[in-house]
Amino acid sequence: MNRSLPASLTQRDDIDLDPQIIETYCQGGRGEKGSALFVARPRSTQVASDIIALCVQEGIQLVPQSGRTGLVGASVPDPDGHHAVLSLERMTGDFHLDRINRTVTCGAGLRLSDINARLSPEALYMPIDLGSDPCIGGMVATNTGGSRLMRYGDVRRHVLGLTVILGDRNGTIVRLGGALRKTATGPDWKQLFVGTGASFGVITECTFNVEPTAKHKATALIALPDESALPDLLLELERRFGSLLSALEFMSANAMRAAHAHVPSLRRPFGGDLPDIALLVELSCDWPLDEADRSLDDILIGGLVGIAESGAANMGDVVIGRAEEVWAIRHALSEGVRKRGRLYAFDLSFRRGDVLRFRAAMKAQLGELFPDVEICDFGHVGDGGIHFNLVDHLAPGDWTPDRERMIRDTVIKTAVEDFDGSYSAEHGIGPVNFRYFDTYASAETRRFSAALEAVTSGKRLGRVHFSPEQTQ
């Protein structure tokens, strides 16, 4: 799309019109491709506000973007080129660690790895454990979860304060929350900007809690013959290890096989004979153990032996230790599965007892309806999350978009309608799942959204909206 842009925009040195640069900023985390009028890359909240105000006045809808690691396309502009990209990646300044408050304040464009590198000398970190390396602004806007949610919670739990820009004609800057660990002076409006893309405003600065790094860890892989053993084992693990538990992940045989095919050097903890499910158990503590203390490995082994001897839960083989090797398998699952063929990725969540009940129901249902589809799932047993990934082995010539849509609808319908689950556990809302938002969002919550959009961005900002008329 060609559109003549006013000089007030084109002559700014924080706005780029170079097609190659624009192309870079139009690619999403799952290979999506969009198109844009220009890319704006401000370095400060004030400049971002100026750009937003100009764009609102000119009627140009901005798609904010930070790390481009999102998995639902929320920060990718539409292909028809009527959007412009507002990249926050240059907003990396003003990193401030308040040691006594144990909080960090920084720009929205700082990467998680940069934050943790700066905190490392203080033995602190941002305890959100992800396979990718997003920027903090996007993490807040998506409310990311990750592998240690059962111990540390989601991003929402750690956010104390935000600076946001509304999408009004003035690009109004609003500061919410400050650096206080608690305050009860009315609605906590910063919640409006957590996990909502940029529907109500663009986050440019965050203040958040950070945690002491783990001083010791212990890891085990437990083979399970099938999913029915899981609930009892979950209860036993929590009873014996309490909040020492920092991760509880499951990996299906199919997903592990895909990871091994993708990275042949990965360890094969169970030899050639993969169990249907392998459960990754991690204990960690953030205080230094003394010489007189048992190691976490000993505590983990003692507890697992206790479970085995008591017969309280069924376990197959147990492999202890070598945390890096075990996590290497876990972190190779996603890419391994992607390499295996045509992928339909689902990011679902359930009550913890339902994760593997859903899985069993789905195995039966898909086996009957779509026998060419292979379930390569893995996920977060400790918090009810499951990356229910499907690989379609149908001959490419027989594939149709209708088939994909039918499979996707079947999975989501079962998850949401039969199991009260979520069709987006930790990846947020974007073009990838607008369709399900449209199906399942209630009339009341859409009215709430519409009321707020009227006084915040009013749909002049952001790629995602939650009000009735437009989610597509």
Added chain:
Amino acid sequence: MNRSLPASLTQRDDIDLDPQIIETYCQGGRGEKGSALFVARPRSTQVASDIIALCVQEGIQLVPQSGRTGLVGASVPDPDGHHAVLSLERMTGDFHLDRINRTVTCGAGLRLSDINARLSPEALYMPIDLGSDPCIGGMVATNTGGSRLMRYGDVRRHVLGLTVILGDRNGTIVRLGGALRKTATGPDWKQLFVGTGASFGVITECTFNVEPTAKHKATALIALPDESALPDLLLELERRFGSLLSALEFMSANAMRAAHAHVPSLRRPFGGDLPDIALLVELSCDWPLDEADRSLDDILIGGLVGIAESGAANMGDVVIGRAEEVWAIRHALSEGVRKRGRLYAFDLSFRRGDVLRFRAAMKAQLGELFPDVEICDFGHVGDGGIHFNLVDHLAPGDWTPDRERMIRDTVIKTAVEDFDGSYSAEHGIGPVNFRYFDTYASAETRRFSAALEAVTSGKRLGRVHFSPEQTQ
């Protein structure tokens, strides 16, 4: 006030017009007295919805109320009798523990002590530690904190799902969030009802996370010569004990003296010579220790000896153990201070490094301006909270309301304007602090509130509003 009520209301057996019953429900947690047209005590969400719809149609503003333990008057009707009380205390049904999900669903009227009594056989509890015994609905509506916030967070962190009734002509029932530990399908609208009184709707049912009970605890009291030692000690304690720390409370000499005068049988851990500040340190763990493990007492002593030997932080006398005796002092502070004379209570919060800097500034300022005022403070060092309570020893004949207002304004102005603190850390907003909400709430957040009130309760429900025209 007399007003003729329609038979559709007066003939319901869940609505009471008996003046004695009404009087009971018009008393607040700090002795406030209001007046009401009637008291409605529904037993179910549907009946509550019917009553709300009738009242909205009749133009009667309902003040929702659960445990009547609030400290800012938010659930006390006005004295002029134009309100009616909607008590949720009979909504105690349908307690459901999902063991595998580790969540509870119950009616808004269940008391915290009842919830914990039902969870006790499962070695689980709701980890909000309070001096009072509120109902869960009121806890969510206030977003209460308490003494173990540094470990477990506020109520908001634990709420997974809510059933609310909007204040519209239909008494629309909305269910938000379910029992999922994570979901990212758009705005988390239940946040709108956490910590906002009943401004946007009445909570009738909650689903929330519960935690394993502590299996072991260790407690120490540390004498500090003055507040300057605190920041270094806080850092050292977190470095050595990490998330074993479950409480870090300070008690001033004046507050302890008041507690001892009120309850002479309390232990005197430092003999007759009270330190300016006593710091209560609690470690706890929610997994069973083995015979081979050091006890938490040993870990605590070892760490404190390490701090003393390293000279990393200044400590005076240290008294170990006798947790019940130590907590008995802590829990007697509030009532002891109240008995000491005319009380001006403040519930403030700061960045952790500022809690005692504020205290030092205030000592100087009050000492000069109001020498008859005694600072009897205590609070939560671990999360930045301080109950900055003042006792006014001026002769009663010389006291004027203007004096009280000047003192209150001086404290709040210093807290908010000089230290970026909060004038309500964990008690919420009500008539007691409307005045400060009016002074400090931003124009933008009032616009957000007004937009939402227009589609939710629209000021036909609740005692507290956050929009421009009415907070008084």
